[in-house]
Amino acid sequence: MKNDILNTSIEFLKGVGPNRAKLIKNELKISKFKDLLFQFPYRYIDKTKYHKISEINSSSSEIQLIGAIKEIKEIGIGSKKRLVANFYDKTGKIQLVWFKTNKWLIDSIKLNTNYIIFGKINDYKGVKSIPHPELEIYNKDNLKKRTNLFGVYPSTENLNKKGVTNKVFSKLIEELLININKDIKENLPEYILNKYKLMGRRQAIICVHKPRTLSELEQAVNRLKFEEIFYLQMRLIKKNILRKQKIKGYRFEKIGNNFDDFYKNHLKFKLTSAQKRVIKEIRNDMGSGAQMNRLLQGDVGSGKTIVAFMSALIAIGNGFQACIMTPTEILSYQHYNKFIDICKALNISIKVITGSSKDSYKKQLKESLRKGEIDLLIGTHALIYDSVEFENLGLAIIDEQHKFGVAQRSKLWHKNKFPPHVLIMTATPIPRTLAMSVYGDLDMSIIDELPPGRKYIKTFHQTQRDRLRLIDFLKKEISKGRQAYVVYPLIKESEKLDFKDLLDGYETFSRDFPMPEYQISIVHGKMSNEDKDYEMQRFIENKTQILVSTTVIEVGVDIPNATVMIIESAERFGLSQLHQLRGRVGRGKHESYCFLITGHKKTKESKIRMETMEKTNDGFIIAEKDLELRGPGNIMGTQQSGEMPLKITNLVSDSKLILKIRKLVEKIMSKDPRLENENNLLILKNVKMIIEKKDIWEYIS
């Protein structure tokens, strides 16, 4: 593969050269032949269609006409100078306009000769014209050439400005296709091509760039999606198998006394059957001899914490240490406070570490941790600092994993000579196809059932106008003994302004809910850990009735007596975040409410978000909607495992295809896990190229 022509720099493509190569690389991140080859058009213009001038209406955009120019003249002066031509077909007249005129252009236009023109309709106060149309003399040869769909490629302003227009770009692709035609090799075995009636690879790639008909284009796109999904799934499943082969895990032989004792004597509620199932899955993994790498999904409030804790008890009962990493200090302390009494009763030593823990405390903690005197360590990312060393970490749990990056998670793997079992938990329900495509190499557990007695959280979208009614309502809830959260957005770019909003809001609420009848807490990221803990504690103990805060309480906070969630400037939150925030209420036996306060002006998208929230409590439906609105890249965010490797597949609209191919890949791998079968050798060759890197990080998701 060393001399693979596909790895040639585009600089050497006819029509590119060093300057353009640099430009294209900067603008589109395309540097090699293969990058260019897989830069597909994002839409197509149908140049087989011709329009009549009389048919042009306000919704016409790009059109193609046949007709002749009868008059042409320059008008205006100086910078306003432009060239205007009257273009006629049998049905009417339209103006063609060039804002930059030059003599060459004027001379080249032939009057009273038929042209094919193509361009975008410009509608200025009802007067329609076509600025800078493409012109081509109307004759048989030119007509023949045009019988296809014309690809429009992703571009940037800068590219256009520097002359790399779509037309130029298309030419480069054409040139490329001529150059490497022979080097596009089939990568799917014949039996798959036949079974799924797929177009050959070379034909498909040429066709997406230069389709002749719509149906041909559809087949080509389908074929390319197929191979993309196929090899993504292959890679993920193969990675999982390899990881299990390569990385032996601690075998936890027994459930252990701690677990038994807790289950019999301290568990305050009955586990849901989903919780039981998931604990069993985890138990099996940790007893299997292979290292566990499991993703636990469960909607907000589904009871993941207890699953985490009981899993930790298994590790501890087998003589190992366990840790739970949380994204916020508040959450670390919440877990710690929740477990501490039980741990005492079970004779387990538990400690907490966060960024703001005192140095002397940290020093001592690290020492006892190294000696194995601490069984369960809870903490924020402070827990993964190199100086934090375990004696024998058997299980690492990551709560709300979507808040962490891969690098942070991988660090946990290195906390031991031997990778511990890893359980990552998320409350952001990941749509199935997305989960399959991003976490396809993890084993997955799902808690798809809420603890009994949960009530539907009634959700209302309101504006400032409804404020008085809202205050009345809140007073009634508080008089019943309930509590409320008020959340303000705090988004990095305008942190100062946001902070002012929060403080103003706190003041307003203090006026509407005066002391001593009411007590209000405030919590935000800039407070010291002690102050935060103090304020949270007052709220937990129902000494304050309203907690005004930023999104520091977004994840995990669990105070069942709180029944009202008021989200200010709700239009500034994404769907998943709104759902997380709302999940802070509805955790107890009382009826709960969520109020989404927005301004009057809303974008279409934020309207859809509010409506979705009003309509459903179901995290999976919300996640699907979120995916649809924002696309996978944004959902997984920069915190997520890097770029989505999909170029042509759409996780939402192609979900059926993804499921189908996932099944196919699973079937192939279960029948022929080493891909030794003659039929599968081609697959093996391609998978090998993908997995050849032997670094352990490659196996981490």
Ligand code: ADP
């Ligand atoms: P999340 O999945 O969002 O982390 P938590 O673990 O915080 O949810 O659980 C939410 C609340 O439900 C907690 O107060 C917890 O004690 C309670 N809970 C969990 N499991 C059950 C159950 N099986 N029956 C009753 N309450 C439960």
Ligand code: MG
């Ligand atoms: Mg939680």
